[in-house]
Amino acid sequence: MRPNLTLISLVGLASAGMINPAFADGAAIAQRGTDHGTPACASCHGANGEGMAASGFPRLAGMNAGYLQTQLVALAKGQRVNPVMSPIAKSLSAEERAAVAGYYASLPAPATAAGATPHANPAGERLALQGRWAQGLPACIQCHGATGAGVGATFPALAGQSSIYIENQLHAWQQGARAPGPLGLMKVIASKLSATDIRDVAAYFATLPVSTANGRTKP
Ligand code: HEC
Ligand code: HEC
Known part of the structure; x- marks a missing residue:
């Protein structure tokens, strides 16, 4: 990915110890999108990858990197079809898909979203x-x-x-x-x-x- 201002500021955060530097590229995509039109993942998947349960936007934080990457490839290639997510996955290069999958996998998983009573069903x-x-x-x-x-x-x-x-x-x-x-x-x-x-x-x-x-x- 070409360096841009967002990336440079995120690399700054990384060197300040706030973001694991190995995932700086993925963090930039997640928080700001790409300069070739990909929207910020955080706008739907939450600031910390916690998802938006009520909208059906899944949690990504703490999920397995290989799994997330496979799903992005399936969405990009049209093997998995979703009107919202397919065009976004298509807009990412293979390197960007790997970077953003690695970034989300590196985040801590959030505590239970809804706080509902367990075993209620x-x-x-x-x-x-x-x-x-x-x-x-x-x-x-x-x-x-x-x-x-x-x-x-x-x-x-x-x-x-x-x-x-x-x-x-x-x-x-x-x-x-x-x-x-x-x-x-x-x-x-x-x-x-x-x-x-x-x-x-x-x-x-x-x-x-x-x-x-x-x-x-x-x-
Ligand atoms: C406009 C809202 C929106 C944005 C922005 C968005 N997503 Fe999604 N994402 C969705 C929706 C909706 C789904 C669920 C699709 C489905 O039901 O199959 C999804 C599903 C996914 C999945 C599948 C998760 C799983 O457990 O199988 C991955 C991975 C994913 N998104 C990654 C990303 C990444 C990476 C970005 C940023 C580059 C991103 N998304 C941006 C709405 C969004
Ligand atoms: C024999 C093994 C097996 C069993 C049993 C199984 N699953 Fe799965 N499940 C899988 C695999 C493999 C995947 C990943 C599919 C893919 O890569 O697209 C998966 C994926 C899923 C997903 C998608 C999650 C995501 O993040 O997108 C859901 C939802 C799911 N399973 C629900 C269930 C439910 C509910 C049951 C019980 C009724 C169940 N599974 C039983 C193997 C299994």
Whole structure:
């Protein structure tokens, strides 16, 4: 990325110890966008990558870098389609996608967004923790981690994620708007969920406290 004033001032912050210098390029994109028309990610994903739950803008802070980068590539290549996010992902170069993914992964995950009562949705909790074996539906936590914190670059965190965002993704797989992903697992799983199941399981995960594989949760 060409140096510009924003980048230079962010590099200044980095050298003052406020931003990890390794992620200065990504920080510049996140906070200010690019000089070739990409809007600031922060305007939708929040000043600290915490997301905007009520608008269905997902949390990015503390998510796995490899996962975020893969999603940006899928959005840029049209394998995953969203009218808002696709053109933004397309506007980034491969280097910029890697830099901004690394930056968000380096941020501490925010505490639970809504502060709602955990485990308030028994039907959602059953699906999340036990699945529905009569239908060959495995428990969500078998892949997404016991606390919904995600596992590596393949299985993203669901705990504390916007319930609207989770619902939108499950509908996107049902409608073919999101690539089937690794082994087509989520397309099959989404096809076994009713609209009510989707609401319940999304509500359940949204109320769980955010915890991340890198173990950093903001107080
Ligand atoms: C105008 C609002 C807006 C802006 C600006 C924006 N995004 Fe998004 N972003 C969204 C929406 C909406 C979604 C959810 C898309 C969907 O439902 O599939 C999303 C989803 C994502 C995802 C997928 C997350 C996941 O868990 O799979 C990534 C990664 C992402 N955005 C990164 C970025 C980056 C990096 C920038 C800045 C270069 C950015 N976004 C700017 C609205 C925005
Ligand atoms: C067999 C493994 C497996 C199981 C079980 C599973 N998932 Fe997933 N899930 C995945 C994979 C792999 C991805 C990443 C897909 C991609 O890369 O596009 C994913 C992604 C997701 C996402 C997208 C998150 C984001 O940040 O965009 C949601 C939402 C989700 N799963 C919900 C669920 C729910 C709800 C359940 C239980 C009903 C569930 N998953 C069970 C493997 C699984």
